[in-house]
Amino acid sequence: MEEEKEKYARELEVAVRIVHVACALCEKVQEKLLATTNDLIASKDDDSLVTVADLSVQATVSWLLSETFGVQNVEIVAEEDIQTITKDDSAGLLEAVVNTVNESLASASKYGLQSPETNLGTSEVLKVISRCNSSGGPSGKHWVLDPVDGTLGFVRGDQYAVALALIEDGQVVLGVLGCPNYPVKTEWLNYHYQYHQTTSQSSQTTLNQCGKGCVLYATKGSGKAWLQSLSSGDKMLEWPNCARLIRVSSTDDPALATLCEPVERANSNHSFTAGLAHSVGLRKQPLRVHSMVKYAAIARGDAEIFMKFAKSGYKEKIWDHAAGVVIVEEAGGVVTDAGGRALDFSKGMYLEGLDRGIVACSGVRLHEKLIDAVYASWDSSNL
Ligand SMILES: Nc1ncnc2c1ncn2[C@@H]1O[C@H](COP(=O)(O)OS(=O)(=O)O)[C@@H](OP(=O)(O)O)[C@H]1O
Numbered sequence: 001m002e003e004e005k006e007k008y009a010r011e012l013e014v015a016v017r018i019v020h021v022a023c024a025l026c027e028k029v030q031e032k033l034l035a036t037t038n039d040l041i042a043s044k045d046d047d048s049l050v051t052v053a054d055l056s057v058q059a060t061v062s063w064l065l066s067e068t069f070g071v072q073n074v075e076i077v078a079e080e081d082i083q084t085i086t087k088d089d090s091a092g093l094l095e096a097v098v099n100t101v102n103e104s105l106a107s108a109s110k111y112g113l114q115s116p117e118t119n120l121g122t123s124e125v126l127k128v129i130s131r132c133n134s135s136g137g138p139s140g141k142h143w144v145l146d147p148v149d150g151t152l153g154f155v156r157g158d159q160y161a162v163a164l165a166l167i168e169d170g171q172v173v174l175g176v177l178g179c180p181n182y183p184v185k186t187e188w189l190n191y192h193y194q195y196h197q198t199t200s201q202s203s204q205t206t207l208n209q210c211g212k213g214c215v216l217y218a219t220k221g222s223g224k225a226w227l228q229s230l231s232s233g234d235k236m237l238e239w240p241n242c243a244r245l246i247r248v249s250s251t252d253d254p255a256l257a258t259l260c261e262p263v264e265r266a267n268s269n270h271s272f273t274a275g276l277a278h279s280v281g282l283r284k285q286p287l288r289v290h291s292m293v294k295y296a297a298i299a300r301g302d303a304e305i306f307m308k309f310a311k312s313g314y315k316e317k318i319w320d321h322a323a324g325v326v327i328v329e330e331a332g333g334v335v336t337d338a339g340g341r342a343l344d345f346s347k348g349m350y351l352e353g354l355d356r357g358i359v360a361c362s363g364v365r366l367h368e369k370l371i372d373a374v375y376a377s378w379d380s381s382n383l
């Protein structure tokens with residue numbers, strides 16, 4: 001499968017560099033958000049939140065991908081549109097987005113990418129956000145972006161992720177996950193901003209040296225997934241870099257396995273997953289973590305299982321899974337729907353045909369047990 005890796009080597013390098021830029025942007029915005037109550041957040045029409053970071057990351061990634069590969073060669077399926085920031089009462093948010101995008105793009109050369117010669121104006125920023133309007137599908141190449149996955153975690157000062165993947169002819173061919181609050185050192189999975197604030201000066205220094213966050217990436221078929229720390233300060237991002245290989249956990253004893261799931265009950269049925277967990281013999285308390293950091297935890301070997309059972313009628317979006325799935329699979333894990341079938345990224349922006357929920361595991365034995373348990377308990381689940 002070396003050929004496959006070769007084939008996407010350039011795209012992978014650019015995607016990793018871009019995710020580093022996006023993570024730096026998010027870190028700055030998260031700090032500002034937590035320090036002040038301000039107009040960096042708005043509600044979308046569906047009542048979900050959007051922040052200056054979601055919109056600025058989408059603009060930045062869109063501009064950088066188009067600049068690198070040529071605008072005619074880049075199609076992007078992404079979460080955000082300009083509806084919220086073009087409302088009359090969003091002038092402050094729009095201005096903050098334009099400033100944040102320009103500040104972020106000015107730093108792109110540190111990451112080995114092109115910066116614009118002059119600042120982008122408001123209409124240009126709106127144009128690059130709107131350009132991410134591909135609806136995906138079974139043929140051609142398209143990038144899939146979740147600019148800030150786990151927006152709730154982001155505004156709470158907690159875990160979130162920047163997720164960028166490339167789909168070609170319906171297959172996810174590469175994925176990059178930036179996890180700014182998930183350091184290379186595993187014990188920080190339970191990172192929380194308040195905790196971070198109260199850690200001693202010395203552990204703070206250690207954290208900064210090790211890198212507060214990480215970037216994970218993989219190319220389909222390579223059999224390898226990689227982890228690198230987020231570069232801090234003015235250090236240039238080097239490529240090839242000092243990434244290290246990661247592998248899923250080898251634990252297949254349910255009693256020792258850790259289950260990750262969404263924090264919010266609205267996003268996944270906690271009592272149903274608790275029933276499944278009990279029936280297969282899981283003993284530990286579930287680890288509730290925002291965002292695709294859950295996929296990262298499986299790929300890194302910090303947890304063994306991720307399950308998500310959304311309410312009936314909710315359609316999972318491809319940008320919430322594409323990057324995480326390819327990284328977990330290349331790290332040795334298994335990801336399917338609750339019927340045991342592979343997720344289908346070829347049907348547009350939704351995971352059409354998804355059977356009930358998502359089950360990601362570090363290995364086939366745990367996975368088989370969980371799929372069997374779903375079949376055994378589904379009828380009484382009320383989902
Ligand atoms: N009702 C419902 N059911 C299931 N899933 C939903 C639902 N509403 C939203 N979403 C999507 O879930 C994404 C957030 O997932 P998380 O795992 O971070 O959820 S949680 O905050 O930990 O509960 C979230 O991603 P972001 O919007 O990028 O944060 C959504 O795409």
Ligand SMILES: [Mg+2]
Pocket residue numbers: 146148149150319320
């Ligand atoms: Mg998301």
